[in-house]
Amino acid sequence: MSDVRKGEVVEERYDVAVVGLGGLGSAACRSLAAAGLKVLGLERYGPVHDLGASHGESRGVWQAYFMGPEYVPYLRRAYTLWSELEQVSGETLFHRTGGLCIGPADGTLVPAARSSAQQCGLEHEYLTADEVHSRYPQFEPTADCAAVYDPGSGFVQPEQTVRVQLELARKNSAELRFNEEVREITETRDGSRVRTDHAVYDVGHVVVTAGCWAPGLLPALDLPVQVLRKVMLWFNPEGGAEDFQPGRFPYWIWEGDGMVGYGHPAANGLHGGVKAGVHSGGTPADPDRVDRFVRPEEIAEIQDFLRTRIPRLSGAGRYRKSAVCLYDNTPDQAFAIGPVSDRGRVVVAAGTSGHAFKFVPAIGESLTELVTDGTTSQDLSLFDPQRFASN
Structure with a gap:
């Protein structure tokens, strides 16, 4: 190995290295190891950390998707694989609560969600504002609003999902290394090489699922990802949390006042708080220097959005806690999944744009297919990571 530098340790060869072990990386490790490959998982932080995008107690899962009907077959596959993951792990992962996409009847979100469903x-x-309020009196939509109700939607818990997938990967003999930072990835004549701050690894393939850090690991791809700092809040509802439990309160996403807000039922019972945030907007950030302090004006922005829509969450003293997470957005908000070059030795899943967690097990399956077969059973042409090359 002529380019090994003085003092570097060269490890034995693996079939595939997975870089980044959050939601997508843990799914890839689990799927690749289950396929019988010799898998090395590498993570710059500890297991199930809260420094990227795979945390925050709950993530919405939705099929009547406002992003477009082309996403629905992939979501259907994800639903099947969420069920399979539950069967293999013996844990309940998907909590079906029903979901509402709310907004102006002539806006963007509601017509798009309805079109996908149809x-x-x-x-x-398809519900009027009065029908929404009648079914869920926690909501106060104005008369110009309508909603699409998806009875099959709900939420999963990201921390639990990552933990379960890592445990299953280990059971299938994947080797997982934490607190080891990848510095360089290269394609070689007969495979790939991964250089970390600890060692050099010769591998057949590399799967890059490093979220906001992925573009820095793949400079030749020049992936135009913008990292955005996002705030999540939890509230203690006025009158108690009983009406905001799963089964009595849905997953929701709401277009209004030039913003898109979202929220979930109380994922952790009566004392866990009710989550809400703003999906749109965000502050550009360096993933290595993220400001984790949530300011009063950021809390006020979400409270203002809730005040006329879900008033029981927005009153004085309702705010409970906050957290910061990161979005890695592509210019078209579609994912980047596929090989980074014609050699196909390095594949990426990045540019998740704040809406990929619902697809997690399906993306893990697709990454395994790309490594083992060079193609996928799902049509992922929408997500080709090389689509930005001409720009």
């Missing part, structure tokens, strides 16, 4: 033959209901 084109793909999904079970759904």
Whole structure:
């Protein structure tokens, strides 16, 4: 190995190295190891950390998707794989609560969600503002609002999902190394090489699932990802949390006042708080220097959005706690999944744009197919990471 530098340790060869062990990386490790490959997982931080995007107690899962009907087949596959993951792990991961996409009837989100549901033959209901309030009196939509109700939607808990997938990967003999930072990835004549701050690894393939750090690891791809700092809040509802438990309160996403807000039922019971945030907007950030302090004006922005829409969450003293997470957004908000060059030795799943967690097990399966077969059973042309090259 002619380019090994003085003092570097060269490790034995692996079939595939997975770089980044959050939601997507843990899914890839689990799927690749289950396929019988010799897998090395590398993570710059500890297991199930809260410094990227795979944390925050809950993530929405939704099929009547406002991003477009082309996402629905992939979501259907994800639903199947969430069920399989539950069966293999013996743990409940997906909590079906029903979900509402709310906003102006002539806006962007509601017509798009309705179109996806209709084109793909999904079970759904189209509700007026009065019907929304009648079914869920916690909501106060204005008369110009409508909603698409998706009875199959709900939430998963990211920390639990990552833990379960890592445990299953280990059971299938994946080797997982934490607190080891990848510095360089290269394609070689007969495989790939990964250089970390600890060692050099010769591998057949590399799967890069490093979120906001992925573009820095793949400079030749020149992936135009913008890192955005986002704030998540939890509230103690006025009158108690009983009406905000799963089964009595849905997953929701709401377009209004030039913003898109979202929220979930109380994922951790009566004393865990009710989550809400703003999906749109965000502050550009360096993932290595993120400001984790949540300011009063950031809290006030979300409270202002909730005040007329879900008033029981927005009153004085309702705010409970906060957290910061990161979005890695592509210019078109679609993911980047696929090989980074014609050699196909390095594949990436990045540019998740704040909406990929619902797809996690399906993306893990696709990454395994790209490594083992060079193609995927799902049509992922929308997500080709090389689509930005001409720009």
